[in-house]
Amino acid sequence: MPGIDGIDLCRAIRTNRKDSYTYLIMLTSRSETEFAVEAMNAGADDFIGKPFHPGELEARVRAGKRICELEQLLRQKAIYDALTGIYNRGAIIDILDKAVARQQRDHGGLTLAFADLDHFKQVNDVHGHTAGDIVLREVARRMGQVLRPYDSLGRYGGEELMVVLPGCEANSALEIAERIRKNVCAEPIATDFGAIHASVSIGLAVLSEGMRSTYGDLIQLADRALYVAKNEGRNRVFLAA
Numbered sequence: 001m002p003g004i005d006g007i008d009l010c011r012a013i014r015t016n017r018k019d020s021y022t023y024l025i026m027l028t029s030r031s032e033t034e035f036a037v038e039a040m041n042a043g044a045d046d047f048i049g050k051p052f053h054p055g056e057l058e059a060r061v062r063a064g065k066r067i068c069e070l071e072q073l074l075r076q077k078a079i080y081d082a083l084t085g086i087y088n089r090g091a092i093i094d095i096l097d098k099a100v101a102r103q104q105r106d107h108g109g110l111t112l113a114f115a116d117l118d119h120f121k122q123v124n125d126v127h128g129h130t131a132g133d134i135v136l137r138e139v140a141r142r143m144g145q146v147l148r149p150y151d152s153l154g155r156y157g158g159e160e161l162m163v164v165l166p167g168c169e170a171n172s173a174l175e176i177a178e179r180i181r182k183n184v185c186a187e188p189i190a191t192d193f194g195a196i197h198a199s200v201s202i203g204l205a206v207l208s209e210g211m212r213s214t215y216g217d218l219i220q221l222a223d224r225a226l227y228v229a230k231n232e233g234r235n236r237v238f239l240a241a
């Protein structure tokens, strides 16, 4: 390869981390063990000496493919919630943390919407946990339906869901939160255990230009706003002052 050798290329690929794993097989005429060790240390996954047997290369590519598929599956499980398919707690907090850092650098607004299903214990008690799971899944789907492509939805825990709304000041935050709220309770959710009415209360915290806050501050603020929304009767949105 002109300009760069295989070892440096491996290092460059490993430094420039992407969302999916790049499986590297080093194909070289150098067969000394030291070179193989150096290549693997630089980030190569496998090593074949030239001249190579095409069948061996194919077999090694297949082995690599199995590893990549497993890696992708693990990555999937690490960031998505198994029940609802939306981001899990760790992933949504990570997204919020990065959004706060970006907001502090680029200015503009950022809103965190903290949503909690209303009287969900009653849904479980009356219709059973399986029905509760269906409701939770459908609520997440309905919330996601009305979001912009650059908003992120995650499950913070139990029946608490979070939406990170980048570039969103108070006015548009209230508008989007109302859209979410209305879409959730628009019609009852059909389950094998009967049609179940669901609604969410939403607390909003807005990080405006010039404010210095951490993601933890935002969560706390949105949580307090959610508490007010619950206290004022549920199925409503409250914006933290």
Ligand SMILES: Nc1nc2c(ncn2[C@@H]2O[C@H](COP(=O)(O)OP(=O)(O)OP(=O)(O)O)[C@@H](O)[C@H]2O)c(=O)[nH]1
Pocket (backbone or CB within 6 Å): 083, 116, 117, 118, 119, 120, 121, 122, 124, 128, 129, 130, 131, 132, 133, 136, 157, 158, 159, 230, 234
């Ligand atoms: N089916 C199901 N239920 C869950 C899940 N996670 C949490 N819950 C239930 O959510 C319910 C939350 O109940 P509470 O915290 O009392 O709140 P609530 O009944 O929604 O009342 P308010 O929030 O005050 O409106 C509990 O019954 C939990 O068991 C889940 O993954 N599946």
